[in-house]
Amino acid sequence: MAGDSFAGKINLLNQLLRGVHEPSIGRYKERLLASAIAESLPKRFEVGTGFVLFPKPSRRSKGDTLSAADHEVSQQLDLIVFDSGNIPPVFRDGDFVVLRPESVRAIIEVKAFLKRKDVQDALESFADYSHKWAVCQRFYQERRQVSAPTPGMFLMAWDVYVDPSNRPATDGTRLRKQIVRNVKRLYTLPLPQGYPVLDAAYIYNDCIVSAMGWFEGDELMDGYATERGQFVRYGKGRRPALAGDQTVAALIAGVHWHLRHYFNPILAYVDQERRVDVLPHEHAGQTPLGRAQDVREPVSSEKKI
Secondary structure, eight states: OHHHHHHHHHHHHHHHHTTTTHHHHHHHHHHHHHHHHHHTSOTTEEEEEEEEEEEEEOTTOSSOTTSOEEEEEOOOEEEEEEETTTSOOSEEETTEEEEOGGGEEEEEEEEEEEOHHHHHHHHHHHHHHHHHHHHHHHHHHHTTOOOOOOOEEEEEEEEEOBOTTSOBSOOHHHHHHHHHHHHHHHSOSSOOTTOOOOOEEEETTTEEEEEEEEEETTEEEEEEEEEESEEEEEOGGGOEEEEEEOHHHHHHHHHHHTTTSOOOHHHHOOOSOOOTTSSOOTTOEEEEEEEOOOTTSOOOTTOOO
């Protein structure tokens, strides 16, 4: 199981180094996460780090609509899952890549010790990507080009920053509420179906904050919910107990959902208990963004952030 193997390697490294060089441990965790994702992917997909080029109308054009493309560049992205089998990188040097948006299936921002500013920075990076993606999508639609698929957006934090007074910088409730505040600040709501926005944020071995929808009366609401970030296992007497990290496996399952590839949820979601009311997280709960967009309304680059 991806999460168990990952946890074993990280725990051993932490015991050996005892936190003496956290930057090295952080870089190793990022490489290990990239490897765990890559090992789970069909052959035509890869994991890299780098930038995405978004074609857009060129102001220098003199009427040639077939070659009237300029481009914008994304912010640097920690991990990118992309389709190299069908759409090769524009540039590659090892695992560093420059990609076209048509090839991107998921982007993952990785944080070592999560602070409020880290969450804000990650969401601003995602929103920057979303805006450029929407402009590019409109440009492609006008020229009847292949559209860029909606990428998955994920934030993985290995731990939470603890200040000198031993106060954690965030938790499952505060993280959820901060995500909602920033999504409201950065996007115009309600979001159209298919518009890229944060899928989920993970605090390793602790909690998962994921986008979800629910009904309030007759209205479908969008928002985020916090749930446990550990597996549930049943022992003797069918008693449930928490048993190791679930966040890495959940992230990999989320990435697979965005591949537009064969996806078996029975194998992807390996928890023995999917009910959230069994051993719920101490910060379990929901925070609404507002009314969900009508599924018939299309994605448009007029959606500004």
